Amino acid sequence: MFLSDVSIKRPVFATMMMVALVVLGVVSYERLAIDEYPDITYPIVIAQTTYPGASPDVMMRDVSKPIEEALNTVQGIKEISSTSLEGVSIVRLQFNLGVDVAAAQQDVQAKVARIRRTLPPDIQDPIIQHFDPNDSPIMAIALTSKERPIREITDLANEVVQTRLESIPGVGGVNIIGGNARQIRVQVDPAAMRAYGLSPAQLTAALQRENQEVPAGRIEGGATERLVRVTGRIADPKSFADIPVTVRSGTPVRISDVAMVVDGAEDRRTGAEIFTDTTSTPAVSLEVLKISGSNTVEVADAVKAMVGELEKQLPQDIRMTIIRDDSRRIRESLADVQVSIVLGAVLTIMIIYLFLNSWRSTVITGLTLPISIISAFFIMWVFNFTVNTMTLLALSLAIGLLIDDAIVVRENIVRHLEMGKSHDDAAREGTSEIGLAVMSTSFAVVAVFIPVAFMGGIIGKIFFQFGVTVAFAVLVSLFVSFTLDPMLSSKWADPEVEHTAGDSEYMAEQRRKANPVRRIAFAFNDRFERLADHYPSWLEWALGHRLVVLAAAAATIVLSFIIIPRLGFTWMPDVNGDEFSVGFRTPPGSRLDYTLDKGREISAFLMKQPETDFTYLTVGGGFRGTPNQGNVFVALKHGHRRSLFDIQADLRGKLRQIPGIRPTIAGQSTIFSRGQQPIIVNVQGPEASRLKIAAARTLDAVKSVPGVAEPNSSEDGDIPQLDVRVDRQEAWRAGLGVGSVASTLQPLFSGQRATTWEDPQGFSHDVVVVFPDSLRTSAENVSSLPVASSFTDSRNGLPSMVPLSQVAEVRAGVGPQQIERRMLEQQVQIRAGVLPGYAMGDVATAVQKAIESIGLPPGYHAVFTGDVQNLEETKGYVLSALLLAVVFIYLILASLFGSFLQPLAIMIALPLSFIGVALALLVTRGNMNVMTMIGIIMLMGLVTKNGILLVDFANQLRASGQARGAALLSAGRIRLRPIIMTTVAMIFGMMPLALALGAGAEARAPMARAVIGGLITSTLLTLFVVPVMYTFLDDLGSWVSARLVSAPHETRGDGGTHAPLPEPAAGD
Structure with missing residues (x-):
């Protein structure tokens, strides 16, 4: 063969080619990023809209639905869905793979801009952004102090720690959960407001007007110029009380006349606490997100270095604790795969020596391994891959495969040497004789991995790096087998091979002198040859x-x-580990304090388990976090005896005994599963009330299936609310409208940000006009609230103040906590896990049959998503790749054999x-x-x-x-x-x-x-x-x-x- 002939004739040239491959691989490895899994761009765009105080009904009707209908015509959409929560609308567009996400995001931006005028004027402009599931937090850091109030810790977290962490290269953002930010609250007195004929909007305008610094220009004199500025910033929060709002009868009406200025804290909607032993410590949690494509390990190391610096700079009583660090799991996982590569290589070399019983043949053959593996890093760098679980898994699985060609070539060369041929002739003829077969076997393997690398769906994206890495490494091993192996075989004489065939006395002498390892090899080969002699018969x-x-x-x-x-079929095997989480929900409408109490109860129970190291409680965090949703992160002690699966199985029954919660146990989040329950059934239909009934029946059907764990529904039930029903006729007679009533209520109950105040440390705090906490507890207080009319009171010339009860009826009601839609239909999501010992595919099939047996009403249907959908899609992609691989193999073999x-x-x-x-x-x-x-x-x-x-x-x-x-x-x-x-x-x-x-x-x-x-x-x-x-x-x-x-x-x-x-x- 050409390559072997050139290598035998020019050994230095062949050696330099190997050195070049190794050098390229080493240099490339130093430049590769490290991550747990391949970095995948998900074609998902979200439109998030905020409308403070709006109910989920209003958000769905006035915001989510119009945006959905406008975006449904965007090219390349695979699925459109939305979630409407209190004050927030999230419309999610999933595009087909291959769609340019940046272009899709621009199309979405343009579509939303066209309908902006038709949306409520008080909403904040929709935020259009690319959503990446990989942007989940890589670290969680807790700030605690035994001496300071949580408000001061929150200020440090907002103004110092968050800013410093976000300045780190690779950090995409820092989310804060828990805490209680300082806030200057202007708490209005309804009676005083009525007496002076003032509205909340006037107080807001006065605060904005009087708390500002305005440049007025410049003055010039001689050789200098000076800036002129009007300084009106409030230095002391108490001074806000002295701001004049208006003038009545020649006397200024100040803030203090109609409101009380309180240096307080914002309304809490989230909470965080750490539990160690039996002690609970309130905390401010900072969750660090990385930029897509950045090196997780490097970002985590930079964050930990910054934490070390901040601990020296912050007050001594402030403690920063790293609660969760994904880089630790990545390091452990990658280290395990690297150890598997080394162990696999060692075992493979031992097998070669056992069969060949020659250290020279073992070295010649074994050199293929390091060269092939190291050079694979070069192609990983060329394709912008990372050192991750999939690429290292590819190399680990390929250990025995990479040395196959060298084994076959060397074994055939040895056979020709034993015929009495010279080393050059044996190397040349042995390689040539086996060359076409070896080339065909390698091409057959490469042909198999090409379909793997180019499978469709997300699974194809995940295994692309796997397939390319193996294919390149195999091609390099083939190249080494045709160059280095014959060259070394021709130049590096092996006396033992030369005497094997005809010199029995020499071999007998070698057996007597052999060390224990060689004796084992001799004995093994003797037995193998005796067994092999029976094979022809x-x-x-x-x-x-x-x-x-x-x-x-x-x-x-x-x-x-x-x-x-x-x-049985399942999406991915369960992974044992040393951490998991317990998500839980309290009844709809639960206050934050109640949910925190339940979270403490769960944490205290978990801390009693012998394997638990510490727990970390958060309530209300994330995109969809509400005060009745919480999560307890559980870290297990190192070297715990029971497996994670046994611990979780034991906890499932016990946690359900805690009253007032609905717990769900989830494992670690990976690229294959984002920590969610594997079985997800979307029940869809046109009418909300009938959909709830259909979803409830579906949930009952799911509960009846053996193997189902923790079935639950996104339909938690309605939350209590106050409905203010305006009588338009009465309101019109009083000079009011629905809009004026709403504009009065919204700032008083949700709080209206008027301006900001900067404290002596340079920290900025919101100044908010709001109702006092004591008056936001009953419907009677709402009914008595005065509303400024467009009419003038003839007695004093002031705007007429009308009690809300005169123009509207305030009564208790209920409403949905959230409204979900998918493909322009309302839906309720049924979720469930799978108990150990059951296969997800079998359970999903049983769930589908159970749903079919109940018979949903016409127009209502159930659609599987989540891991079940991923599994079904993957079966199709794998079958296509399998058939394509078989076709490629046939083409190669037909070409080989003619x-x-x-x-x-x-x-x-x-x-x-x-x-x-x-x-x-x-x-x-x-x-x-x-x-x-x-x-x-x-x-x-x-x-x-x-x-x-x-x-x-x-x-x-x-x-x-x-x-x-x-x-x-x-x-x-x-x-x-x-x-x-x-x-x-x-x-x-x-x-x-x-x-x-x-x-x-x-x-x-x-x-x-x-x-x-x-x-x-x-x-x-x-x-x-x-x-x-x-x-x-x-x-x-x-x-x-x-x-x-x-x-x-x-x-x-x-x-x-x-x-x-x-x-x-x-x-x-």
């Missing part, structure tokens, strides 16, 4: 009983298709691997998931390698004049050693992964287990089924040729005879 029996062999093969295939469905039929003989090994996959998962109590499916695709390329080696050599022997049967027996005996060597090397290379040792290994192990099981059965069956199938197809080809050609066709030898066997390789 076994194969001869198989060739004589072809129907029996094929029937047995067919039986294994049928058996595999019986076992695999019974294993036959349309012979590739089929090798491809019979593909389904023979299924029984191994099924048995491996059955023994390890696994199931079919994303990882095992990718493993099966990977097997399609691996299992063809053995058949290619056998059939290619049989064809060479037949071309040299041997009969068909003799050629098969000779090829089988001679190629048995490299076939077994490569298979065992691949198995042991993947063994560390299959053992699931280390952090997050449970997610990676199923792929290795599936591949190992498939390799074992396909290799054992291939040794007999492929030769039998080869003879059948050869007979078929002869029969077809006899029918197509008129001239008599001389058939070749039958499968029952064979010529004397060539002397097989005995090892080094």
